[in-house]
Amino acid sequence: MDRHYMDSQIKGVSTGTTILAVTFNGGVIIGSDSRASMGGSYVSSKTINKLIQVHDRIFCCISGSLADAQAVTKTAKFQISLHSIQMDSPPLVKAAASILKELCYNNKEELQAGFITAGWDKKKGPQVYTVALGGMLLNLPFAIGGSGSTYIYGYTDAKFKPDMSREECLQFATNALALAMGRDNVSGGVAHLVVITEGGVEHVVIPGDKLPKFNDE
Amino acid sequence: MAAYMSATRSESAFSTNDLVPEWAKEEVSTGTTIMAVEFDGGVVIGADSRTTTGAYIANRVTDKLTPIHDHIFCCRSGSAADTQAVADAVTYQLGFHSIELDEPPLVQTAANLFKQMCYRYREELTAGIIVAGWDKRKGGQVYTVPMGGMIVRQPVSVGGSGSSYIYGFMDSNYKPGMTKEECLTFCTQALALAMERDGSSGGVARLAAITEGGVERRVVLGNQLPKFSNV
Numbered sequence: 488m489d490r491h492y493m494d495s496q497i498k499g500v501s502t503g504t505t506i507l508a509v510t511f512n513g514g515v516i517i518g519s520d521s522r523a524s525m526g527g528s529y530v531s532s533k534t535i536n537k538l539i540q541v542h543d544r545i546f547c548c549i550s551g552s553l554a555d556a557q558a559v560t561k562t563a564k565f566q567i568s569l570h571s572i573q574m575d576s577p578p579l580v581k582a583a584a585s586i587l588k589e590l591c592y593n594n595k596e597e598l599q600a601g602f603i604t605a606g607w608d609k610k611k612g613p614q615v616y617t618v619a620l621g622g623m624l625l626n627l628p629f630a631i632g633g634s635g636s637t638y639i640y641g642y643t644d645a646k647f648k649p650d651m652s653r654e655e656c657l658q659f660a661t662n663a664l665a666l667a668m669g670r671d672n673v674s675g676g677v678a679h680l681v682v683i684t685e686g687g688v689e690h691v692v693i694p695g696d697k698l699p700k701f702n703d704e
Numbered sequence: 705m706a707a708y709m710s711a712t713r714s715e716s717a718f719s720t721n722d723l724v725p726e727w728a729k730e731e732v733s734t735g736t737t738i739m740a741v742e743f744d745g746g747v748v749i750g751a752d753s754r755t756t757t758g759a760y761i762a763n764r765v766t767d768k769l770t771p772i773h774d775h776i777f778c779c780r781s782g783s784a785a786d787t788q789a790v791a792d793a794v795t796y797q798l799g800f801h802s803i804e805l806d807e808p809p810l811v812q813t814a815a816n817l818f819k820q821m822c823y824r825y826r827e828e829l830t831a832g833i834i835v836a837g838w839d840k841r842k843g844g845q846v847y848t849v850p851m852g853g854m855i856v857r858q859p860v861s862v863g864g865s866g867s868s869y870i871y872g873f874m875d876s877n878y879k880p881g882m883t884k885e886e887c888l889t890f891c892t893q894a895l896a897l898a899m900e901r902d903g904s905s906g907g908v909a910r911l912a913a914i915t916e917g918g919v920e921r922r923v924v925l926g927n928q929l930p931k932f933s934n935v
Contacts (some may be wrong), residue, residue: 641897642872644932666872701875 503527503673505635506537506548507663508605508615509647510628511656514684515613517605518660519548520635520668521676533676541567544688545583545606546681550633551620555600563587580606584616584624592622603630607683631663635671639663653682657691665698735904737866737895738768738779740836740846741878741887742859746915747836747844748884750891751779752866752899753907764907769921773798775914776814776837781864782851783830790821790831811837815847815855823853832863838914862894866902870894884913888922896929 503524508517519537524530539547539560545567549556563586570586571578584604591598602618617630629647631639643663651659657680664678678698680691735756740749751768754761768780770791776798780787794817802809815835822831829851836846848861860878862870873894882890888911895909909924 637868639872640901641870641874641894642876644897644900645873645877645893662876663872666875669875670871702878 503635503671504537504550504633505631505639505664505667505671505674506550506603506633507631507636507643507660508548508603508629509651509656509660510605510613510615510649511651511653513613514607514653514682515605515615516653516656516660516680516682517546517548517603518664518678518680519633520664520674521679522674523553524673527673530675535676536679538679538681539564540688541583541604542571542578542606544577544608544683544685545580545604546683546688547583547587547602547604548632549600549602551600552598555598556602559587559590559598559600559602562590577608579608579610580604580614580616581611581626584618588618588622588624591618591620595621601632603632605683607685609685612685613683633674635667635674638670639667642666653684657682661693662699666701668695668698669701735866735902736768736781736864737862737870737898737902737905738781738832738834738864739862739867739870739874739891739894740779740834740848740860741882741891742836742844742846743882743884743887745844746838746884746913747846748887748891748911748913749777749779749834749836750895750909750911752864752895752905753910754905755784756904761906766907767910769910769912771795771919772814772835773802773809773837775808775839775916775919776811776835777912777914777919778814778818779834779836779863781832781834786829786831787833790818790829790833793821794818808839810839810841811835811845811847812839812842812857815845815849815857818849819853819855822849822851826851826853834861834863836914838916840916844914862898864905866898866905869901870898873897884915888913892924893930897932899929900932 506519521534523532523535537549541547541564566586567578567583587602601620604616607613615630617625668674678693682689738751753766755763755766770778772778772795797817798809798814818833832851833849838844846861847857849855899905911922913920
């Protein structure tokens with residue numbers, strides 16, 4: 488799926504990163520680390536926010552080249568707002584994801600950014616969509632991405648259960664981020680989490696020293 | 705990365721490649737998943753069973769757990785040729801050393817022999833090896849000798865291309881003080897997860913438990929592996 492090795496060849500600032508989104512019973516949790524690096528040896532920001540709100544109940548997390556990701560999400564945010572106004576109703580998560588996909592696919596030669604879109608809409612409830620580097624769109628119960636995600640494929644495959652409670656899901660997402668940040672040198676900082684439900688949007692920030700520890704002697 | 709030697713010498717005579725299929729020109733590699741865990745009284749080691757030449761699976765029932773001495777094994781990853789050659793050389797050296805000493809050899813000795821060879825020939829070799837076994841002095845030990853030739857003792861170690869996917873699982877599920885059966889379950893699950901995600905790992909899961917009493921080998925066939933398909 489993601490071409491993880493590409494992260495190290497991105498010119499300029501890259502979010503060598505760990506991002507994820509997980510559906511649970513009644514909502515979806517989207518999360519990321521907070522490190523932006525240049526070439527794997529310099530951390531250009533310790534506290535960057537990779538969770539971009541593209542509409543009231545739709546968030547998008549970014550990986551890859553920071554410049555590309557910001558450009559694409561700014562454009563997508565505008566197009567989603569316009570679409571929502573024209574339809575006179577909140578946009579579907581699938582519509583938001585498709586807009587991102589169109590931008591990524593039509594500009595695949597120039598862009599190096601991957602996204603995970605997650606949100607809640609009235610038609611299908613909580614959903615997670617992943618848009619990979621070349622512009623592929625996939626709907627999944629949960630998705631992980633970025634360079635740090637390689638290390639947690641085994642963990643997430645083993646531990647994910649459909650229809651978890653909000654607390655179980657929060658624990659699952661926090662653990663997954665902590666494990667990835669512990670192994671990937673270009674992921675780190677704090678863990679940003681956003682819980683999206685029909686009722687609203689809640690930000691949770693967990694500083695590095697409060698993250699769960701796993702055999703960290 | 706070390707340069708690959710050509711797989712067949714006859715390649716130059718067939719420079720127009722119609723006569724040789726694509727996979728026959730690739731080097732044989734054990735793109736793989738290997739792991740080893742210490743427990744009180746011994747070690748548990750495990751590996752998948754896939755050997756590939758490019759996209760072709762040359763051997764789907766490979767045994768990557770190679771005995772070096774009665775109570776010492778090594779898990780091989782990287783180039784199949786390189787690791788077989790190094791393992792053969794170390795087996796000879798260790799056997800000779802053990803006869804001189806008139807005593808079973810130490811796991812640390814075996815690991816250091818691997819390190820010496822992997823470090824000296826680091827430019828030519830592509831070999832990532834985990835050495836594990838039991839000896840009277842320190843009990844169960846796991847030493848990892850990755851590419852480049854460093855050596856470090858770890859309570860649990862994973863290696864090979866499939867290992868990237870199970871670092872998170874290993875970090876969260878390993879607890880010190882597990883029993884032999886718990887270690888075997890842990891290894892089986894970890895190998896199953898890696899084999900599911902890594903295209904170069906697959907087949908059956910081979911396991912071995914090494915204790916003072918000897919070596920107990922197990923095979924978990926593909927359809928008996930734990931399943932984790934949620935997506």
